[in-house]
Amino acid sequence: MEVYNSLTRRVEALKPISNGEIRLYTCGPTVYNYAHIGNFRAYVFEDVLRRAVQFSGMKVRQVMNLTDVDDKTIRGANAEGVPLVEYTKKYKEAFFEDLKKLNIQPAEVYPAATDHIPEMIALVEKLVEKGVAYQSDDKSVYFRVRSFPGYGKLAHIDFDAQRTGLRCAADEYDKENVGDFALWKAWEPSDGPVGWDSPWGRGRPGWHIECSAMSMKYLGETFDLHTGGIDNLFPHHENEIAQAEAATGKPFVKTWMHCAHLKVNGEKMSKSLGNFYTLRDLVEKGYTGREIRYVLVSSHYRSALNFSFDALADARTALQRIDACVDSCTAGAPPDWALKRLEEFSAAVGDDLNMPKALAALFELVHEANSRGGAGVAGVFDRMDEVLGFVRFGRKPAAEIPPEVRRLLDERAAARAAKDWARSDALRDEILSLGWQVKDSKEGQTCTLRT
Numbered sequence: 453m454e455v456y457n458s459l460t461r462r463v464e465a466l467k468p469i470s471n472g473e474i475r476l477y478t479c480g481p482t483v484y485n486y487a488h489i490g491n492f493r494a495y496v497f498e499d500v501l502r503r504a505v506q507f508s509g510m511k512v513r514q515v516m517n518l519t520d521v522d523d524k525t526i527r528g529a530n531a532e533g534v535p536l537v538e539y540t541k542k543y544k545e546a547f548f549e550d551l552k553k554l555n556i557q558p559a560e561v562y563p564a565a566t567d568h569i570p571e572m573i574a575l576v577e578k579l580v581e582k583g584v585a586y587q588s589d590d591k592s593v594y595f596r597v598r599s600f601p602g603y604g605k606l607a608h609i610d611f612d613a614q615r616t617g618l619r620c621a622a623d624e625y626d627k628e629n630v631g632d633f634a635l636w637k638a639w640e641p642s643d644g645p646v647g648w649d650s651p652w653g654r655g656r657p658g659w660h661i662e663c664s665a666m667s668m669k670y671l672g673e674t675f676d677l678h679t680g681g682i683d684n685l686f687p688h689h690e691n692e693i694a695q696a697e698a699a700t701g702k703p704f705v706k707t708w709m710h711c712a713h714l715k716v717n718g719e720k721m722s723k724s725l726g727n728f729y730t731l732r733d734l735v736e737k738g739y740t741g742r743e744i745r746y747v748l749v750s751s752h753y754r755s756a757l758n759f760s761f762d763a764l765a766d767a768r769t770a771l772q773r774i775d776a777c778v779d780s781c782t783a784g785a786p787p788d789w790a791l792k793r794l795e796e797f798s799a800a801v802g803d804d805l806n807m808p809k810a811l812a813a814l815f816e817l818v819h820e821a822n823s824r825g826g827a828g829v830a831g832v833f834d835r836m837d838e839v840l841g842f843v844r845f846g847r848k849p850a851a852e853i854p855p856e857v858r859r860l861l862d863e864r865a866a867a868r869a870a871k872d873w874a875r876s877d878a879l880r881d882e883i884l885s886l887g888w889q890v891k892d893s894k895e896g897q898t899c900t901l902r903t
């Protein structure tokens with residue numbers, strides 16, 4: 453399997469550093485509200501990635517953090533006058549419900565930031581001891597960006613060239629340099645009851661330190677793969693690298709992958725622009741998690757995807773076509789032509805998750821099964837579904853076609869392929885006499901209970 457690494461800007465083989473297992477860290481939600489489907493574009497991309505890794509024969513250990521302390525969660529909790537944990541609990545639960553609705557496989561660990569404050573303090577202490585972090589007059593602790601020579605390597609920005617300008621602009625700040633970022637934020641009155649004691653006084657961790665501390669706790673100081681939406685690349689992921697590598701002296705992450713944005717009318721879908729839909733909004737409008745998953749899975753993760761209701765309507769039609777075909781397929785030894793489509797599918801998935809190409813192989817399989825008959829094809833759909841997660845998931849149960857009718861359908865598909873129309877008509881009548889009706893279209897035959 454090969455993937456595009458944002459760090460090297462190359463497509464590279466994805467191989468486990470150790471134990472045949474890919475250790476994967478995915479930046480999770482800030483639980484101050486319901487996640488929108490832009491966020492779910494990132495989580496569905498990570499789900500497809502996780503499934504693809506397993507599909508290609510490797511194991512995976514995934515960690516996704518829950519950001520349950522930051523400016524937004526504190527503001528929300530204090531506005532409602534409830535403790536922070538109580539405020540974030542309902543959004544954590546909603547998040548897990550939404551994951552299920554989209555058939556996203558659960559990560560192995562979902563660490564919450566508020567359960568790992570000691571680990572974060574320990575990491576900040578290490579950075580202070582090494583002289584790469586300092587407490588400023590405002591009592592907050594900052595990472596000294598110029599002390600980490602690799603700063604900018606993920607975003608591919610040469611900060612050395614820009615440093616003089618930054619220092620001039622820094623005069624109005626408590627920080628030595630505007631690029632310096634907070635590791636520990638000193639308590640402010642607006643934080644209300646939220647705060648933890650630390651060697652630097654009462655306060656709370658910065659957002660970036662959360663991910664460095666929790667990823668290293670559960671995945672080790674050097675691990676395989678780290679992902680997120682492209683907006684996380686800078687500064688969040690750049691800062692994660694600086695914190696981790698300055699503390700350990702070891703490379704932090706081998707491969708970084710980022711998905712492009714879900715857009716609405718050319719702009720990023722986001723809470724701040726107000727142009728967002730939550731999963732709940734769409735479910736209320738009558739769309740299913742399965743249809744939404746289909747839209748998110750079928751695009752290339754590195755291309756921007758424009759959200760539209762037309763795309764959801766197309767998903768419904770495409771899924772109906774898949775369902776009708778899968779209904780007519782049986783288990784058993786797959787024919788060679790179906791195995792060829794599976795090979796094309798696997799190659800596309802292994803080629804940096806080229807899902808548009810993988811779906812082309814899926815639809816070619818549908819087309820061929822409709823015209824050649826679906827004997828032995830069910831298992832091929834199931835194998836593809838290990839990555840897709842929308843073929844079997846959330847389907848309305850179809851009336852079970854009895855084996856005798858299936859046999860006649862296969863025979864009829866063969867007769868039609870041989871242009872033996874008389875035989876085809878005779879078989880249709882025979883199928884009808886068993887209580888089932890066949891319809892022909894250019895996609896092939898579909899069979900439903902006689903009405």
Ligand code: AMP
Nearest residue numbers: 481482490491493494680681713714721
């Ligand atoms: P946040 O809760 O804002 O930290 O975002 C959680 C995840 O969703 C991160 O990986 C973001 O990069 C990602 N994300 C946010 N908005 C979008 C969007 N419109 N399209 C794709 N990913 C997004």
Ligand code: ZN
Nearest residue numbers: 479480663688
């Ligand atoms: Zn993160």
